[in-house]
Each structure stands twice: as structure tokens, then as C-alpha cells.
Amino acid sequence: MKNAWRKSWIALACTTLALPVFGLTGVRDTFAAGETYKIVSFGDSITAGYEPEKAPADYYGFVPRLAEQARFHGRSEVNNYGISGLNSTGLEHYIEAVRAGTATTADAVQAGLRDPNAAVFAADVAKVRSDVADADVITITIGGNDLLPLIRGGEVPQDLAAQVETLLKSYASNLGSALSDLREINPDARIVVSDQYQPVPAIKAGTQYATLTQAAAAYTSTLNQVIAAQNAEGGHVEAVNVVPLFAGRETQMTHIMRGDIHPNQVGYEALAKTFAEKIWGEYRTLSAPVPASTVAVVVSGKELNTAFKPVLKNSTTFVVLRDITDALGAELKWENKTSTANIDFGGRSVSIPIDKKSITVNGKAMAVQVPAFTQKTNGQAKTYVPLAVLADGLGFDVQYTSRLRTVFVNP
Template sequence: MLNKIKQRCGDRLRLTIFRAVFRHLRLLQYFNIRPKGNQFNIFIIVIRTAMFVFFLQTLYTIMQMNENPLLLFYQKEVSMLSGKWRKVSFLFIIIGLLVASPGLKTAIAAEEEASSYQIVALGDSLTVGYEYGFDAKSVPYGYVEHVYEQALFQGLQAEYVNYSLLGLTSIGFSQLLGAAKEGKSVTISDVQPGLKDPRGATIISGTAQIADSIRGADLIVMTIGGNDLIGVAAQITSTTTDEEKAQLLQTALAQYETGLTAGLQAVTALAPKAKFVIADQYMPIPATITVGGLSFPLPPDAARLREFELQALSQLNEKLKTIVAATKAEGIDISITAVSEPFVGKELEYTSIANSDFHPTRLGYAAMGRTFSTTIWNKYLSARTRPANVPVSVVVRGKELPASSPATMKSSRTFVPMRDITDAIGAKLVWNKTNQTATVSYNNHTVAFTIGSSTILVDGEKKKLNSPAAYLHKNGKEQKTYLPLAVLSEELGLQITYRSTLQAVFIN
């Protein structure tokens, strides 16, 4: 590991030196400082001799790289020079390609492999993934988890963190993100007095961690505003006049506008290059109640509440559009995802409103996840329907392994056909028929599996398997070698993620 770090540091140092040399050449040209004729001629003779020896190797090196950084650097920096200075510069480039290109290619590939797609979730209980009946031990499977799974389906090496809070209002949203932006330590009473989320103190005390996560985010997903309207509904009684309702609503909408605007300013200041997606608000109360194919009108009180909520949601969603448009005008990549649309006509199925709870059910969160994902990636992916004898789906870089080569299970470990998995990864495979050994090379790692052996060779070192050994699987006349998926992926430095909710394994 230390040698690899030294190598990568050396590669970066070489490129930095070349950049400094060429910028000095441009300064020399600007001040008309030129080498004398004889010195220049001797220099050219020496360099041309070296070029003749290494010319073919140089061309080969260039062809092996899709975007050689030194060539791109030549286009950007050296093209500004002229005459003999450009010739000198080109010679430096040739030498640089010979010395640095192989190492730079390795360093760039390693850096690309190490990069991951960071998702940050912010907001209220909808982003938490809360469902009716949840307690402190419940594990959410909300829209955020669906977005994360879709990132894996897209072939991204995705990770996510969720800093959302039950009961958070737009003002609390702005207070929390403002503290994160300013690097301040805050408590629940500073953010939103009376917040009842049992995780609240832990999340709110970590404003530095929240800020770091946001700074490194590629995608930030949010829901906020529902609790602002719940606060209005809680103040309305049977004696509240329409005028009083309107005043309560306008006060709540003003607070929503202030809080959301300030919150977005804080989070976009921390991550100006991230992609932001925020949801509109859905209507949880159905227009009618359907039982056994028969539709019944809502009771009068419920009908009046629904009418008021429709008006409130319409105005809040218009405020959201205005705020997002202003944020987008500042150069921020931000979009609204219309999660309200799939809920229309399916309120009783997609929410727990029948239990006087407006939160989505699992089906509702799945619908939100589809809407978010379609906004982000313009599509929503899923694995094929598996036969009963196939335990899991295997998705590599966004593509599912062929149905003709399904995964199998041995001692609760997933095994996959050798040729299919190495082709999907893009690894080099060498099969030694004599000793029945498969050697897989990828990402500067080599792993050798021998049929029936309890050990493997990893980069030349013997290691004991923590799973059953590789084996031959016969299906009629066909015979395939199966390898332990987790061992192969981990030893090659790949991300392996198992999602029990989908019964799918993702390799990215």
C-alpha cells in the first residue's frame, strides 16, 4: 500500500513539474529570453536521438490511453507558445509521455475506481421514511432507500447518509443547515424547540459532520413543508372562521418561504455543484371513499378539511416553484419532483390516512422513489422476475447477469458463473485446465481460485477462504465453474452491496 501511495504521489509530482516547466517557458517567451543558437542545436540533436529510440514506444503508450493528461495539457498550455519554443515544448511532452504516462494512467484509473457517488438526504419524516406504527427499532424503507437502490442500478458506487428529522418544519430546516454552514454547535432547542425525534439530539449535535457530508455530496434529496401545514390544521377548530383559516395559512406560508429559502441558501453554499431534488407535497385525503367497488362521499367535516388542504397545498407548491426557480437562476442544479401525482386516486393505498396518519405506506414510498428516480435519471430500473430456484439477482455495473447463468447459494454464500462475472466486471480471466485454477485480474489485483481448494492466492499471497470453495456445476452436458461472489469482488477492490429488500447483489 505504501508503495502505491508513493507511486501515485510521484505521478502527480511529475505532472506538476511539467506544468511548471511549460508555464516558465511561456514567461521566457513573453520577456523575449531565448537560448543561443548553438545551445539550441545541440539540445535538438540529443533529444532527436532519444526520440528515435523511443518513438514507437511513445506511440504505443499514447494509443493505450483514452485521454492522456499530458496530451490534453499540451493542447491547453503549449499551443500558446510559438516557433522554436513550441518545438522545445513538444520534445518535453514526448519525454514526459515516456516517463510518466504508464504511472499516470494507473493513478488516474485508481482514482476513478476509488470515487463514489454520495447521496445526502435532508428534511422531515417523509425523508426519514416513517410509517404508521413505527417505533425506535423500526427500519425504514422509504423513498431515500429506493433512490439509493436506483443509484446502484445505474452502476454507481453509491453511498448515502440521512440527516432528516421527524416533525421538522421549514424554520427548523433553515436553523439546522445554517448552523452546519457556519460550523456552529447547536441543540434541539436552538433548531426547533419541542422536536420529538428520539434521534434528534444525536443528529443535531453533528453539524460538522452534516456539513462535511453535504460538501462531498453528488446528490441531495429533500422533503420539507408538510409539518408547516400540519401546524395550521392543528389550530383549526369547528369555530374557526374562513378568515381566520386564511390568516393562519398565510402566516404558515410566509414562514415556509423564509425557512426554505434560508435552508436552500445554506445547503447550496456548502455544495454548489451538487444536484438537488426536492419533492412537492401530496394530498393524503381522498376525494371519495371506495368500498367494494362502491364510492361514498366524505363526511362533511372531512370534505371541508380536504377542501382547505387542497387550497393550502396548491399555495405551498406554488411557493416551492418560485423558490426553486430563484435558486436555479443562481446556477444551482435543482429540480422539483412531483410526488403528488401518483398519490391522486390512491390515497387510501399509498397513505395511512384511514388510521388518521398522513404518512405513506410502503407502496407510497415506492411511488415516491420512482418519481424521485425518474427526475434524477429519467428512468426507474428493476431486476427481472426470478424463478423460484434462483435466490438472488446479480447486477454488475448496472447490468444484470444473464438469465441463462443464474446465481446459486452454498452455505448462505452467493456463487456465480466464472465467465459471466468476469466478463461483466471487465476482468481478465485465465483458466488452467490442468490444475483447474481460475486466475482473475482486475484493478491491479489478481485472485486465483482452484476448484475444491479452501485457499486462494491474492496478489501472490495465500489466503484461507471464508466461504465454500469454487466448484464445477453440471447442467446436462454443460459444465460451468462457479466462484464465490463476495470473495471475488472484495479481493478485486470492488463495491459489493446486498439489498435484502430486492434480493439483489450489486457490484460497482
């Protein structure tokens, strides 16, 4: 939904691990241990996560939040192919290139795109196609840039309703073609598409506020018709209704009072919540704020709630041995003679001696920067082991999300 002259960079959906070592019937919203749940996101600057006066590296839109939500449910991967300034015609052109597996150009996708990602994504359609083919869920936000030329400059044309009716015919055709192409690549994927919120508050729109509200309702109605047609052909397409989230709260949810229509952090959080509730039926949050001195640990979707909080040493997260082996469902054997913890799970093993900078993972020695240690906590002597090394050695997926200060451990 972003103006074409704005620049953006790739909005990474998955935060890199900072620790040094280590619906519809027939469509699944859960996944088995060891499987990776894959989300692929297409759309405009709403998908890209744009906010005014923020560097692209600082974007924190709804897609990165979906990545966080996915980690509460298991192993996951999220690919964000949002292109700022993209309209529905551009989306149709791009998805057609993805379906064909033929590299294209930004101008061929849509003339005038200035988002540098447009060229990158256009040239890399083979990878994008592979991601779509493997996707469990595909999300789409599109259509805002179709309407934007009609209200640019803050002026609402008197014949807005008639112009919206005309552009919605093009929107429906473009979106329908894009959905058909995505379904051809991956017939089993859930495709979740949002409608278009109306960003202009009554204080700015005046007597035209009702007309703008009707235009948003027309978008929703058109989207529902497109989805019904897709599902009649065997599709798994669903709508996310975001219009009510913003109605009457435009100044609280967007940057409109600064002359920008994009969501602020409150708005992006609301979008993420709505998408997550559609995909998983819930929006997870931690039970309590995480102190700066520690991190939260979530194992297989459950918070590690213990009186003995994780300890950070040299950017490595340590947890109490017994707490983490119980949470992982691993077998623990302690050798008093060598002060070594032997942990087994699913045919894999990790041996961690106390105060030694070498551990054994599946029979192979591995150096660690900070050794396991014993310290008194709450009056009790507890053995602390490096979380990432242990969990990864046992075959678990370990991901750190810096914004949540949370380590996610999934089988």
C-alpha cells in the same frame, strides 16, 4: 411531516452487505467508474421513512429505495438525516448550524422534537457538513409539519386559505435560507426538493377538500418561486412534484384511514419513483422476481442474465466463472494442472483453485469458508466461484440489498 410526539430511529439508506467476505446544465447525473455518487437527504418524517406501528429498523421509505436505485448506476453512498417532526423553521436552524460547523442541540434546532436522531444529528454537524460538501445530490422534504397544526384532529378551519398564506411566507423564507446555506457549502450539488402532498381524502374533508387541494397547490407555487430565486443566483435546485401522485388516491397512498397522514408502502414507492426519475431519468426494477433459492446479480447496471443461476452456500453467493468474468470484462486464464482460475483486471489479480479453502488475491493468500466447486447444471459441468471475493479482489464495489435479493457489483 410527522407529529412531534412520535418516535423514530435512524432510517438507514444503505443495507449492510450480508455476504461474509468481501437535470441541470453543469450538474452530473452519471459518474465514472471508481467514483462514488453521494446523496444526502434532509427533511421530516417523510425522509426518515416513518410508518405507524413500525419499528424504526423496519422503516422502508423513499430514501432507502433511492439507495437501491443508485446502485443500478454505480458506486454510491446515501446519508439520511431525516428528523421526524421537523418543520421548515427547524430545517433552517439545523442547516445554519451545519453551515457554521457548530454543534447544536435538538431544542436549539426546534423545541419539542422527540425524535432521538435530532440530538444525534445536532451534535454531529461536522460530519454532516462534510457529507454535504461531498454530495452530488441533496434531497429535501419539508413543510408538512408547518401545515399540520392547522388540520390536527381532522378539523379543517374555515379560514384555512388565509392561514396557509401566512405560513407559506415563513416556509419560503426558511427554505430559501436553508438552500442558500447548502449552496454555500457545496455550490455544485443538485438539490431536489419535493412539494407537499395533501393527505386528507374527500370522504373525510367534505366541502373543505377543495380548500385543502388549493393549499397544496399554493405550497407547490411557493416552492417553485423559491427555486426560481435560487437558480437565478446560480443554484442547481429542482422541484419534485408529488402532489398529483396522491390527489384522489389519498386512502390508497397513505395511512389516513387509520388516522395517520404518512405514506404507506405504495406511497413511499411512488415518492421514490418520482425522485429517481428526476435524478436519473428512470426508475429501475429487476426483470423478474428473484426466487428464494438464489439472488440476482447486477454488474455495472446490467443484470447477469444466464441459464446458470447463482448458487447460495453458507450465505456465500457463487456464480459461474465464465459468466462473471465476461460480465466484469476481466481476463480469464485456466490452469488445467492445478485446476485454478486466474482472473486479471486493471492490474489486479485473483487466483481461485477448485475445492481449496484458500485463494490468492493480488499475491496474498486468503481463506474462504466455502471453496470454488464444479457441478453439473442443465447437463453441463460448470465452475462456480465466490462472487464477493472475486469482484472485491479485482477492485469492484460489492453491495448486497436484502429487500431486492440482489448483489450489485460496480467498478
